[in-house]
Structure formats: structure tokens, C-alpha cells
Amino acid sequence: MNNGTIRLDPTGFPMIWVSEIGLYVHGLPVTKMQFEHFLCDATDGHFDSRWYDEILRLNPRVAARRIWSGNYWNAFLSGILPAEAERFASWCGPGYRLLRTSEWHRLYRALEKQSTTLAETELLADLAPHHRELIVQVERAVEETCTQTGDRCHMTERTLMRLGVIEWTALEGPNPNLWAGLGEPHPSFCGNLFFPAEKHLIQPANAETRRLASFGFRLAFDPVSVQENQ
Amino acid sequence: MWKFVRTLLGIKDPEPPPPIIPLLRRPELPPLWSSLELFSEPKHGKTSFLWALSYMARNLSLFWPKYACWPQDAAMDTSFRSMLGAFEQREIPGETTALTRLGLSLRGMARWGDRRLFVEDDRDPVFGVSEGTATSSREVNWGVPICWLLSLPDLGPEIAQVVDLQLDNLIRARMRSARSFEAQPLRLVIALTKADRIPGLPPDLRNYLKVDPLAKIVESQSAFLGEEGQPARPALLFDERSVLAYLEALGGIHQRLAAWLATTLPGSLLAHRADAHHITLRFCLTSATGSDLRSNGHLAIPWRPRRVLDPLFWALELGCR
Numbered sequence: 380m381n382n383g384t385i386r387l388d389p390t391g392f393p394m395i396w397v398s399e400i401g402l403y404v405h406g407l408p409v410t411k412m413q414f415e416h417f418l419c420d421a422t423d424g425h426f427d428s429r430w431y432d433e434i435l436r437l438n439p440r441v442a443a444r445r446i447w448s449g450n451y452w453n454a455f456l457s458g459i460l461p462a463e464a465e466r467f468a469s470w471c472g473p474g475y476r477l478l479r480t481s482e483w484h485r486l487y488r489a490l491e492k493q494s495t496t497l498a499e500t501e502l503l504a505d506l507a508p509h510h511r512e513l514i515v516q517v518e519r520a521v522e523e524t525c526t527q528t529g530d531r532c533h534m535t536e537r538t539l540m541r542l543g544v545i546e547w548t549a550l551e552g553p554n555p556n557l558w559a560g561l562g563e564p565h566p567s568f569c570g571n572l573f574f575p576a577e578k579h580l581i582q583p584a585n586a587e588t589r590r591l592a593s594f595g596f597r598l599a600f601d602p603v604s605v606q607e608n609q
Numbered sequence: 610m611w612k613f614v615r616t617l618l619g620i621k622d623p624e625p626p627p628p629i630i631p632l633l634r635r636p637e638l639p640p641l642w643s644s645l646e647l648f649s650e651p652k653h654g655k656t657s658f659l660w661a662l663s664y665m666a667r668n669l670s671l672f673w674p675k676y677a678c679w680p681q682d683a684a685m686d687t688s689f690r691s692m693l694g695a696f697e698q699r700e701i702p703g704e705t706t707a708l709t710r711l712g713l714s715l716r717g718m719a720r721w722g723d724r725r726l727f728v729e730d731d732r733d734p735v736f737g738v739s740e741g742t743a744t745s746s747r748e749v750n751w752g753v754p755i756c757w758l759l760s761l762p763d764l765g766p767e768i769a770q771v772v773d774l775q776l777d778n779l780i781r782a783r784m785r786s787a788r789s790f791e792a793q794p795l796r797l798v799i800a801l802t803k804a805d806r807i808p809g810l811p812p813d814l815r816n817y818l819k820v821d822p823l824a825k826i827v828e829s830q831s832a833f834l835g836e837e838g839q840p841a842r843p844a845l846l847f848d849e850r851s852v853l854a855y856l857e858a859l860g861g862i863h864q865r866l867a868a869w870l871a872t873t874l875p876g877s878l879l880a881h882r883a884d885a886h887h888i889t890l891r892f893c894l895t896s897a898t899g900s901d902l903r904s905n906g907h908l909a910i911p912w913r914p915r916r917v918l919d920p921l922f923w924a925l926e927l928g929c930r
Contacts, residue, residue: 527808527809528808528809528810528811528812529811529812530812531812545902565808566805566806566807566808566810567762567806567808569900569901569902570762570803570805570806570896570898570900570901571805571899571900571901571902572805572815572818572819572896572899572900572913572915573900574819581902581910582910583902583904583909583910584699584907584909584910585909589904589905589909590904591902591904591909593902
């Protein structure tokens with residue numbers, strides 16, 4: 380899957396190089412901790428404290444040291460609209476964007492057979508202590524979840540493509556909708572019977588205006604597009 | 610004496626009234642029992658289950674060629690249409706306040722022939738009893754299989770005690786019934802509802818729930834997925850052999866669920882009590898909505914019921930015995 384190349388995003392969280400899609404991808408869905416960097420920096424009135432209160436009402440915050448298998452999804456930013464996720468991506472800089480649906484599926488296929496841990500992928504190297512603590516705690520909670528159910532704990536689970544949030548992805552081709560969700564959240568976070576391995580897209584009604592507690596996102600970084608623009 | 614006087618006066622006896630001809634009475638029809646009795650605590654997904662069951666029951670002709678289903682009267686028809694309408698509109702039922710009835714005649718169900726389904730969506734006389742609330746006063750037919758809808762995610766921290774007490778309530782309610790001694794031993798189907806929200810469900814059981822061949826057929830019937838505008842309907846003839854294979858899988862799931870539940874305190878208490886009362890117990894899993902992706906009282910995506918026919922199939926199968 381990756382050749383050990385890790386890149387940090389502007390908030391200091393790690394992205395993994397995935398050769399199958401030629402992109403760096405966030406190792407986990409975007410966390411509240413990451414998004415708070417953006418909120419501190421946001422200059423327009425949209426992302427104000429009232430906005431964040433609404434987000435936290437849908438999915439409350441949790442401190443890294445209090446994360447366990449019954450609440451780890453609280454660490455991630457969810458309830459976000461696709462356009463807001465795009466704003467975060469553009470704040471991150473050129474080359475950052477949401478994954479496309481086909482990229483997400485290829486990423487899933489690339490990760491699903493890998494049984495390595497996040498530490499083995501060097502994802503945790505060179506991280507700030509509080510970032511590292513959060514990722515380690517989340518991985519531990521996911522391992523515990525898998526042990527409880529007898530589920531596998533491969534990279535798809537450790538990176539929370541399963542058991543995390545539903546991730547906004549950009550739809551390609553002729554489709555009346557621009558966005559679709561992919562993933563399989565933890566049943567306690569959002570009851571579901573989704574099949575991330577199959578090409579089943581979750582297309583909620585009024586996706587661009589209606590906040591759904593279980594929808595989050597992860598970003599990709601495309602180094603080629605940055606070089607081309609330079 | 611009066612007869613003598615009447616004869617003297619030439620008064621004739623009044624003609625005797627014509628004999629009352631008894632109206633031709635049709636022979637008494639056998640009682641139209643429902644194929645099952647359905648019980649559930651409030652908020653355990655009974656209304657959602659009925660909506661999803663209505664939807665699936667309407668579409669069974671997709672795999673049973675001779676199947677037909679219709680509501681039993683005009684009121685049932687209104688209720689049936691309203692359930693289907695709510696389903697199509699992606700509504701999520703709130704707390705049940707008014708009594709609604711689902712009464713369907715189901716005809717041509719291959720292995721099980723013609724049956725009736727009559728279910729009241731209200732606070733039932735077993736699990737709906739709580740202070741200050743009215744419950745249904747209708748007589749329960751304890752002779753047919755009983756289906757208990759149980760939502761594990763809604764039981765809270767005292768899950769073991771609750772489940773055990775509720776089974777005890779059920780057994781006591783049956784013993785109080787005048788008909789209990791006529792009836793066969795209790796045949797109980799425990800359907801774990803809202804199974805998409807059960808956190809510790811083993812992967813194989815979760816996969817069983819996800820892969821519902823009957824739901825897939827019904828869904829594909831309305832989804833035009835083929836490139837030439839043709840519905841991509843998978844072919845499945847639910848004939849005797851297929852039904853048997855399905856029931857075999859259902860039996861496997863029952864055993865797997867029983868084994869999984871036996872590893873928990875509520876599950877083992879339940880099994881012991883059922884055993885002590887010689888209850889024929891069957892477990893199954895259902896998810897009426899297929900997800901809990903809700904917003905403002907509606908699902909954000911269409912309902913995707915999974916395995917909602919399983920409790921009915923178990924009831925029909927146990928009812929054959």
C-alpha cells in the first residue's frame with residue numbers, strides 16, 4: 380500500500396501515501412482537534428461558536444485521554460456539510476481535497492487485506508504528543524471493539540474506513556447529486572448495515588443542507604496537481 | 610270454558626301464527642385466527658416492524674407466483690395504505706398514540722398456503738402494561754406462535770433483569786388466560802429488532818442481516834439499475850426447495866443467536882426460564898429501517914428493511930406443528 384512516506388497536514392496530523400491511488404490520504408477521518416485549528420483561523424462569520432455548538436450537539440467532544448471503545452467516534456468532526464468540508468480543504472492549501480468515490484473504494488480495497496498496525500506504518504512518527512495520544516487512543520478503542528465482536532482488525536478498521544464515520548466523497552460521472560457517503564460507522568454511533576466493500580453509495584436527501592450526525596470526512600493531498608499549478 | 614262460550618257466539622279461533630321458519634344459517638366459520646400474536650414493549654420497534662412487514666408482505670408475489678395479499682376490510686385497507694405511505698415518505702414512527710390495525714389475508718404462500726395476519730399496533734396486554742396507560746383489551750390467542758419484538762439497544766443498563774422479568778410477565782399472562790390449558794406449549798419467537806444498532810453483534814450475524822436475498826429482490830424491483838432501463842431484478846423462485854434452504858439458514862441463525870446470547874447474563878437467564886417452562890424458543894434478527902440515519906423525524910435515506918419476514922416465517926413454521 381504505502382512505501383512508508385508520511386506527510387503531515389497543516390494541523391500536524393498524518394497523511395499516508397497510497398500508491399494505488401497516487402495520493403496522500405488522512406490516516407483517520409478529520410478530528411475535532413484538527414478542525415479547531417481551522418476554526419481559530421476562519422475569518423468569515425459562518426464558522427462561529429454557534430456553528431460549532433450545533434456540531435457538538437450532534438456529536439459531542441471527548442478529550443483524548445477519555446477515549447474508549449464506547450465513545451471514540453466523538454473525537455471526529457461530524458455533522459458537517461460537504462461544502463464546509465471543502466472549505467476546510469481549501470484552508471489546508473493547494474492540492475487538498477475530498478476523496479472521490481472511486482478513490483475511496485480503491486483505498487478501501489488496498490487497505491482491507493493489510494493487518495499491520497498504525498505504528499507499523501510509521502504513521503505515529505514525528506507527531507506532536509497530543510496528536511499522537513489521540514491517534515493511539517482511537518486505535519486502542521477500535522482494537523477493543525473488534526475484539527468484543529470477534530471482528531477482524533485490519534487497516535480498514537484501524538484507519539476507520541469501517542467503524543468510524545460516514546465519509547463525504549465527491550461523486551463522479553453523470554449523477555444528479557454531487558456528494559455521497561461511504562463507510563460503516565460503529566452501530567452505537569449510527570445504526571447501519573452498510574457494505575463499504577460494495578459500491579453502495581449513501582446518498583441522503585438534501586445532502587448539501589441537512590446536517591447528519593454521522594457524516595464526517597477525510598482529505599486527500601494530490602502532489603501532482605500542486606506541481607502542475609506551480 | 611271460554612272455548613265453549615266462543616263456540617256459542619260463533620267466534621272462530623284465531624288462526625295459529627305461522628311457524629317461525631328458522632333463517633338459513635351458514636355453517637359457523639372456523640375462527641379467523643392470526644398466524645401469530647405480536648408483543649412488544651413500547652419503543653421496541655413494533656410500528657417500524659409493522660410498516661416494513663406491510664411493505665414486504667405486499668411484494669411477496671415477486672417470488673411466489675400465486676401469492677396475493679389484501680387487507681381484511683376497509684378500515685384495514687386504510688391502515689395498510691397509511692403504513693405503506695409512511696414507509697415511502699421515509700417517516701420514522703413516533704410513540705404510538707392511536708390504535709392501528711394491520712389485518713392481511715395472505716394467500717398462496719407456497720409451503721404455508723393461505724394464512725391471516727392480524728396485528729394491533731398499540732400497547733399490548735403483556736408488555737404494554739404500565740401505570741396510567743390503557744392497553745388493548747382484546748383476547749390473546751395463546752394457541753398460535755407468539756412473536757416478541759425485543760430491542761437490545763433500548764434495554765438500558767439493567768438489561769438482564771428486564772429481559773428475565775418480561776419473559777416472566779409473558780408466561781404469567783398466558784397462565785392467567787382461560788385458554789392456556791387448551792393451548793399447546795408456548796411457541797415463542799424472539800425477534801431482536803433494531804439489529805443494525807446492536808453494538809456487539811458478531812460479524813457473521815451482522816452479515817446475515819445485511820445480505821437479505823428477499824429484500825434485495827423487492828428493492829431491485831423498483832430500482833431501474835439496468836443500462837437499458839430494465840429493472841435489474843435478480844431471479845429467485847422461492848419454491849419449496851428454496852424455502853427449505855431459507856428455513857435451514859434461519860435455523861442456523863437461531864442456533865448462532867442462542868449461542869451468542871448464552872454468553873451474556875440476560876441471554877442465559879432467558880434460556881433457563883424458557884427451558885423450565887418447556888417453551889419452544891426461536892431467535893431471529895430484524896432491522897426494519899436498515900439504518901438509523903435520521904433527521905427531523907425522517908430517515909435521510911430510503912427504508913431498507915432487512916430480514917423482517919423472518920419472524921413471520923418462524924411463526925408460520927411453528928404454527929404448522
